[in-house]
Amino acid sequence: xxxxxxxxxxxxxxxxxxxxxxxxxxxxxxxxxxxxxxxxxxxxxxxxxxxxxxxxxxxxxxxxxxxxxxxxxxxxxxxxxxxxxxxxxxxxxxxxxxxxxxxxxxxxxxxxxxxxx
Amino acid sequence: xxxxxxxxxxxxxxxxxxxxxxxxxxxxxxxxxxxxxxxxxxxxxxxxxxxxxxxxxxxxxxxxxxxxxxxxxxxxxxxxxxxxxxxxxxxxxxxxxxxxxxxxxxxxxxxx
Numbered sequence: 001x002x003x004x005x006x007x008x009x010x011x012x013x014x015x016x017x018x019x020x021x022x023x024x025x026x027x028x029x030x031x032x033x034x035x036x037x038x039x040x041x042x043x044x045x046x047x048x049x050x051x052x053x054x055x056x057x058x059x060x061x062x063x064x065x066x067x068x069x070x071x072x073x074x075x076x077x078x079x080x081x082x083x084x085x086x087x088x089x090x091x092x093x094x095x096x097x098x099x100x101x102x103x104x105x106x107x108x109x110x111x112x113x114x115x116x117x
Numbered sequence: 118x119x120x121x122x123x124x125x126x127x128x129x130x131x132x133x134x135x136x137x138x139x140x141x142x143x144x145x146x147x148x149x150x151x152x153x154x155x156x157x158x159x160x161x162x163x164x165x166x167x168x169x170x171x172x173x174x175x176x177x178x179x180x181x182x183x184x185x186x187x188x189x190x191x192x193x194x195x196x197x198x199x200x201x202x203x204x205x206x207x208x209x210x211x212x213x214x215x216x217x218x219x220x221x222x223x224x225x226x227x228x229x
Contacts, residue, residue: 043220
């Protein structure tokens with residue numbers, strides 16, 4: 001069965017330090033991978049995606065993510081965390097359309113990022 | 118103005134009541150989705166619609182029904198609400214490629 005795992009419920013980082021939010025996936029075929037962020041009392045906002053090509057993708061607000069096919073991972077990173085980055089982060093995977101993706105996203109459980117001043 | 122709107126934003130109801138959650142979008146997208154969010158479970162797909170005449174069940178459709186009244190409107194109904202349907206509900210839209218989904222602000226539903 002297809003699944004997405006975010007092994008950490010919460011990540012704590014000091015402001016100015018680098019941050020990593022981990023994501024691993026288990027799908028058949030070639031996946032499309034996404035990161036979304038949810039601020040309090042808001043809907044999810046798209047951060048970045050990996051479709052094909054360069055394994056390092058850059059997204060909004062200075063975030064980037066690295067696709068590692070051999071480790072089936074897609075970790076979210078930022079070189080220098082801000083207090084305003086504190087939010088709930090979701091990794092999601094979508095199957096390639098030729099693998100029956102049909103635009104359906106499978107979400108991880110979410111990781112709460114807390115950036116302390 | 119928000120591209121994807123949901124009404125109501127908050128709703129408290131009693132077991133057995135019928136509830137309708139509404140979603141409207143101005144993005145011109147054909148594809149619309151309903152998800153529920155529960156702590157520690159992420160988002161799970163309830164129903165999705167690729168156009169007005171194409172509606173499909175997601176992974177947790179039992180106890181829910183939907184109506185796609187127009188390209189811009191997609192409603193979720195709970196025919197007889199039960200307490201374990203207490204959750205945060207999100208509507209989302211995408212174009213046909215689906216490379217990015219756009220989410221509404223959510224409806225917090227409490228079933229007593």
